[in-house]
Amino acid sequence: MTDTREVIVEAKNLDLTFETNDGPVHALKDVNLTIGKGDFVSFIGPSGCGKTTFLRVIAGLEQATGGSVTVNGMSPEEARRSRAYGYVFQAAGLYPWRTIAGNVKLPLEIMGFDRAEQGRRVKNVLELVDLEGFEKKYPWQLSGGMQQRASIARALAFDADILLMDEPFGALDEIVRDHLNEQLLSLWARTEKTIGFVTHSIPEAVYLSTRIVVMSPRPGRITDVIESSLPRERPLDIRDSKEFIDIAHRVREGLRAGHSDV
Amino acid sequence: MKSLVPVLAVVAGIVAIWYAAAVGLNAQWTYDQAARAGVELGFTDVLRDAMVQDRPVLPAPHQVAVELYDTVIDKKITSKRSLVYHGWITVSATLLGFVIGTGLGILLAVGIVHNRAMDMSVMPWAIASQTIPILAIAPMIIVVLNSVGVQGLVPKAIISAYLSFFPVVVGMVAGLRSPDAMQLDLMRTYNASRVETFWKLRLPASMPYLFTSLKVGIAASLVGAIVGELPTGAVAGLGARLLSGSYYGQTVQIWAALIAAACVAAALVGIIGLVQRLMLRRMGMGQ
Amino acid sequence: MGWVIFAAVFWAAAWWVNGRLSTSVLADQRGVKLIVPTIFGLTILVVWEGLVRGLNVPGVILPPPSVIVGTIGDSLPILWEDFVQTFVKGALSGYAMGCGAAFLIAIVIDRSAFLQRGLLPVSSFIAALPIIGTAPIMVMWFGFDWQSKAAVVVVMVFFPMLVNTVQGLASSEAMQRDLMRTYGAGYWQTLIKLRLPAAMPFIFNGLKIATTLALIGAIVAEFFGSPIRGMGFRISTEVGRLGLDMVWAEITVAAIAGSAFYGIVALIEKGVTFWHPSQRAG
Numbered sequence A: 001m002t003d004t005r006e007v008i009v010e011a012k013n014l015d016l017t018f019e020t021n022d023g024p025v026h027a028l029k030d031v032n033l034t035i036g037k038g039d040f041v042s043f044i045g046p047s048g049c050g051k052t053t054f055l056r057v058i059a060g061l062e063q064a065t066g067g068s069v070t071v072n073g074m075s076p077e078e079a080r081r082s083r084a085y086g087y088v089f090q091a092a093g094l095y096p097w098r099t100i101a102g103n104v105k106l107p108l109e110i111m112g113f114d115r116a117e118q119g120r121r122v123k124n125v126l127e128l129v130d131l132e133g134f135e136k137k138y139p140w141q142l143s144g145g146m147q148q149r150a151s152i153a154r155a156l157a158f159d160a161d162i163l164l165m166d167e168p169f170g171a172l173d174e175i176v177r178d179h180l181n182e183q184l185l186s187l188w189a190r191t192e193k194t195i196g197f198v199t200h201s202i203p204e205a206v207y208l209s210t211r212i213v214v215m216s217p218r219p220g221r222i223t224d225v226i227e228s229s230l231p232r233e234r235p236l237d238i239r240d241s242k243e244f245i246d247i248a249h250r251v252r253e254g255l256r257a258g259h260s261d262v
Numbered sequence B: 001m002k003s004l005v006p007v008l009a010v011v012a013g014i015v016a017i018w019y020a021a022a023v024g025l026n027a028q029w030t031y032d033q034a035a036r037a038g039v040e041l042g043f044t045d046v047l048r049d050a051m052v053q054d055r056p057v058l059p060a061p062h063q064v065a066v067e068l069y070d071t072v073i074d075k076k077i078t079s080k081r082s083l084v085y086h087g088w089i090t091v092s093a094t095l096l097g098f099v100i101g102t103g104l105g106i107l108l109a110v111g112i113v114h115n116r117a118m119d120m121s122v123m124p125w126a127i128a129s130q131t132i133p134i135l136a137i138a139p140m141i142i143v144v145l146n147s148v149g150v151q152g153l154v155p156k157a158i159i160s161a162y163l164s165f166f167p168v169v170v171g172m173v174a175g176l177r178s179p180d181a182m183q184l185d186l187m188r189t190y191n192a193s194r195v196e197t198f199w200k201l202r203l204p205a206s207m208p209y210l211f212t213s214l215k216v217g218i219a220a221s222l223v224g225a226i227v228g229e230l231p232t233g234a235v236a237g238l239g240a241r242l243l244s245g246s247y248y249g250q251t252v253q254i255w256a257a258l259i260a261a262a263c264v265a266a267a268l269v270g271i272i273g274l275v276q277r278l279m280l281r282r283m284g285m286g287q
Numbered sequence C: 001m002g003w004v005i006f007a008a009v010f011w012a013a014a015w016w017v018n019g020r021l022s023t024s025v026l027a028d029q030r031g032v033k034l035i036v037p038t039i040f041g042l043t044i045l046v047v048w049e050g051l052v053r054g055l056n057v058p059g060v061i062l063p064p065p066s067v068i069v070g071t072i073g074d075s076l077p078i079l080w081e082d083f084v085q086t087f088v089k090g091a092l093s094g095y096a097m098g099c100g101a102a103f104l105i106a107i108v109i110d111r112s113a114f115l116q117r118g119l120l121p122v123s124s125f126i127a128a129l130p131i132i133g134t135a136p137i138m139v140m141w142f143g144f145d146w147q148s149k150a151a152v153v154v155v156m157v158f159f160p161m162l163v164n165t166v167q168g169l170a171s172s173e174a175m176q177r178d179l180m181r182t183y184g185a186g187y188w189q190t191l192i193k194l195r196l197p198a199a200m201p202f203i204f205n206g207l208k209i210a211t212t213l214a215l216i217g218a219i220v221a222e223f224f225g226s227p228i229r230g231m232g233f234r235i236s237t238e239v240g241r242l243g244l245d246m247v248w249a250e251i252t253v254a255a256i257a258g259s260a261f262y263g264i265v266a267l268i269e270k271g272v273t274f275w276h277p278s279q280r281a282g
Helices: A052-059 A076-081 A098-109 A117-129 A143-158 A175-193 A202-208 A236-240 A240-261 B002-037 B043-050 B061-074 B083-114 B114-127 B134-147 B153-176 B181-189 B194-205 B208-228 B238-247 B251-282 C002-023 C030-054 C064-073 C076-111 C113-127 C133-140 C146-169 C174-181 C185-221 C231-240 C244-270 C277-281
Strands: A009-022 A022-035 A038-043 A066-071 A085-086 A162-166 A194-199 A210-218 A219-229
Touching: A009 A052, A009 A194, A009 B061, A022 A052, A022 A194, A022 A219, A038 A052, A038 A202, A052 A066, A052 A194, A052 A210, A066 A076, A066 A219, A076 B061, A076 B153, A085 A143, A085 C174, A085 C244, A098 A117, A117 A143, A117 B208, A143 A175, A162 B083, A175 A236, A202 A236, A202 A240, A210 A240, A219 A240, A219 B114, A236 A240, B002 B043, B002 C113, B043 B181, B043 C113, B061 B083, B061 B251, B061 C174, B083 B114, B083 B153, B083 B194, B083 B238, B083 B251, B114 C002, B134 B153, B134 B208, B134 C146, B134 C185, B134 C231, B134 C244, B153 B194, B153 C113, B181 B194, B194 B208, B194 C113, B208 B238, B208 B251, B208 C076, B208 C133, B238 C133, B251 C133, C030 C064, C064 C076, C064 C244, C076 C113, C076 C146, C076 C185, C076 C244, C113 C146, C133 C146, C133 C185, C146 C185, C174 C185, C185 C244, C231 C244
Parallel strands: A038 A194, A038 A210, A085 A162, A162 A194
Antiparallel strands: A009 A022, A009 A066, A210 A219
């Protein structure tokens, strides 16, 4: 299944060591992973396992200290400069002085799209995340879930093929989270992007992904990569099926194994 | 201490620019003198002369340093030409005024926080007064009080008190009101009286705010005392030295008095900062 | 004596009214929030008038408000001339130059963390010093007229404005700046689209502080020497002639100018930083 698809992200023997006042911190050690086009890959693990760091390395926001990583065949820096991906942070991070439309336009302005094009894309992408009608509102007038949807819209606006998401739904309550998970899946089906998704939640990881990467800390490393056997079309109540529970169980085992090494 | 090297670099840069500017500004006079005497001057001669003029346009740093040394260390403290003597006159007025202003300010702040009528009637004026140039009435206060026989230290202290009063009121009110609703509710569950809540919660919580206002207040008090020395014909104090230096064209004296005033301000604010750090550390509020 | 009794009664009555208003259910309405301090201010004026007349305080010590208002009415041309000299020429030009310079220099040193770490402590230090003491030096360099006063104002507003602007430029969160990096945005794009708007609350804080400093600087600098015009000049000479009503008239004009100046900047701030929690909570 993975062999014939185009490789988007390739990490080989990736190492990242931070020098701190208390000595070196091995945030990532000997990480090997390939992400193919159209994959939905979740990264799950306890705090300090390096999942966010790995995402940031792919995004070119951190520099590896050993090994190699390529994105679209280029270095992450070059990929970043060629605007290959959209990044969604844990907090929505919308600019309070811009309207929702203004916020979604931000990357478009920077990347030099013309005015008419900007308007078109904003409209499309707000429809995609179900926020039509909210263009002229300000972020503080929206709920947490809506702000995060706007943040996702912003990341989709410039048509990058890759979407990197760092615990985007962590701060939201369960009901909103479920809804957004559903929306994200349908978005993924429609746009066929490659998605890297960091999460703390086992059900979320299993529900969303085609592949789950289990990581553990000290040093940050991959303990298991699970190929999901669930079909691409998934209603929410697939979470009660035996298949789902089996995969979740395997994830849990992987997490426990990582912990006991420590 | 990471900032030490950049700060020293900036200070060194300022001193260098100061020297260059001194030469630049003073050179004109040197050239004029030379032209009048019909003498040709080389560059090093101009350079040297610019640094040692009696009435320079801009005294060189070492000239100011010499004057400071002269009037601070070489003169007896009781001498009327000693900067320590003048400095003490200004500082004593500052401290007296500061203590009065702060004391009254804290009392008013307590009143404002506990009495709604005072809050609604006085607080807007306290805030508005910060936009009014209060210092402008300094001469009037001096002269009016002099004419009823109150002279010397007290009128200046009154100006200083007035200037530190409002920042302390505003800051202290903010501080006394800083505990959040949750902590106040906790006090209510203990059935604490308003007095107990004040001493156990509001007052400790207001300490950081108080110290910030104290720093602003003491700097303002010092300025008040200095300006208060001007109207009486500049007899004594740092402000007086500034004024008399300006009347008699004694630029080095002006600069020495200004640097002395700056040092006094730094010292006073520094002392409050020290008290702040000790007190907050004892209270576990760290930094 | 009647005047004193009148003043006492007025004070009691006003206190009662304010007491009732502030504890009533109306207390939270905006109108009431304006009325209560207004009553308080008016009471001060009435008591002032009453005590001065009733106790026969000499006009050279403390004139009553009615006399001051009369003087203002009679001296409008002089007051206007002084206002233009001190506020418009001295304070306003110094304010514009000082704040403008501080803003530009903050942006220039923005790219050098070294310069920032050096300049910020030094600037905070200088901002706490009695800068008004530089007035005689400025008079020596720039002459007696408004230029020396503007120069004093420039020095007074420069450092607080610099400190505030630098703090403002640093206030954008790391996450926001990372987001800009993911867009491949350059330094200037990040500066204009993110860091400057985020810095506005701090910059306006500095601008507001500077309004007060500018007016004080311009007036007090005139105590050190001025041509025959200007609010500071008028105050110090009238004080010498014991024409205290004129002094109070000038102070009133200064008070109005100061609050109006601050108020205008605060109004602009409301427009620019409408999004900031402090403006929304209200």
